[in-house]
Amino acid sequence: MKSLKLRLLAVLIGTGLTLGLSHAVAQASCYYKIAGGNAYGNYECTYTHECGGWCYYSCSCSDLFPGYSCKNVLVEAGFEIVESPQC
Amino acid sequence: MTGFLTIGLLQWCVLLGSFSPQSLSTPSFALHTAQRGFTGFKVREPNLYAPNVYADNLEFIATLVDLPGARNKQSYWELSYELYFVPEDKYYEAIKRLPKGPSNPTLEQFPGRMLLLEGHKKIRRLDTLKERTLHLTGVRFKQQVPDPQRTKFAHLMTHFSVKVFDAELKTTLYRTGLLFTEPYQDHPQDPNQAIARKTIYLNFMVTPEGYLNLSQLARDPDSTKW
Numbered sequence: 271m272k273s274l275k276l277r278l279l280a281v282l283i284g285t286g287l288t289l290g291l292s293h294a295v296a297q298a299s300c301y302y303k304i305a306g307g308n309a310y311g312n313y314e315c316t317y318t319h320e321c322g323g324w325c326y327y328s329c330s331c332s333d334l335f336p337g338y339s340c341k342n343v344l345v346e347a348g349f350e351i352v353e354s355p356q357c
Numbered sequence: 358m359t360g361f362l363t364i365g366l367l368q369w370c371v372l373l374g375s376f377s378p379q380s381l382s383t384p385s386f387a388l389h390t391a392q393r394g395f396t397g398f399k400v401r402e403p404n405l406y407a408p409n410v411y412a413d414n415l416e417f418i419a420t421l422v423d424l425p426g427a428r429n430k431q432s433y434w435e436l437s438y439e440l441y442f443v444p445e446d447k448y449y450e451a452i453k454r455l456p457k458g459p460s461n462p463t464l465e466q467f468p469g470r471m472l473l474l475e476g477h478k479k480i481r482r483l484d485t486l487k488e489r490t491l492h493l494t495g496v497r498f499k500q501q502v503p504d505p506q507r508t509k510f511a512h513l514m515t516h517f518s519v520k521v522f523d524a525e526l527k528t529t530l531y532r533t534g535l536l537f538t539e540p541y542q543d544h545p546q547d548p549n550q551a552i553a554r555k556t557i558y559l560n561f562m563v564t565p566e567g568y569l570n571l572s573q574l575a576r577d578p579d580s581t582k583w
Contacts, residue, residue: 317534319572
């Protein structure tokens, strides 16, 4: 009986911990800054909006490699370029 | 007892896994798979003197766009806010010191900032959009900035801490952070022309799932749509 109570307590604590962590991770989904550089130039992006699970950033570039654009820098950095937020 | 240890060990693994460097830097849907940049991004022209894009005064509009418990009298919204000007040289010195890739910088990482506005408000009546809007006008800007520092790529920085209790969802949501924007914005009819930014927006919305959305985009003041 004591063992059963211990197991039940462990399951309850475990469930609470898992839910708490999931909530914390979900709340911290968008970063406020993304900055860096690659072969095409440097970029610096700042958070503007979020919706539908997407984080939207406004970006500026500097030190562009001749013949390349800010779009090249951002696409290389993993950004998808869109006209405006979907929602 | 063995079962207790097993479950405990599993939870410890989950906990450690959540804070490992890899999971902190790549929480799959937040970074490379879920980041989007707007078109109209700009190439920075360092130290470009542009006093014409500095508004004499700014408006600051903070809105809790909607929440499931808007009509519940137990719901409330509490907001602390500060608006700073960061000179271009100080801003980019700070950016260079940030870790490469994604980060959540703190106020202290931007020395040389100049306070333009600060305040705190707790709102207990949230029935209407008007009641959920904090609208401040006449925030002195251009005259606060020394003339040589009126460059196009200086930044305005909003530091906020928000707490919302939604009595319908029976949950309290918190968020704090730093938002940045330039003193200029694109002309609505001619994106190649820069004009003075006159309004700083800070928008929040509690979703039915209990997530606190955040945006600094300009919005229709009469709409409760995100």
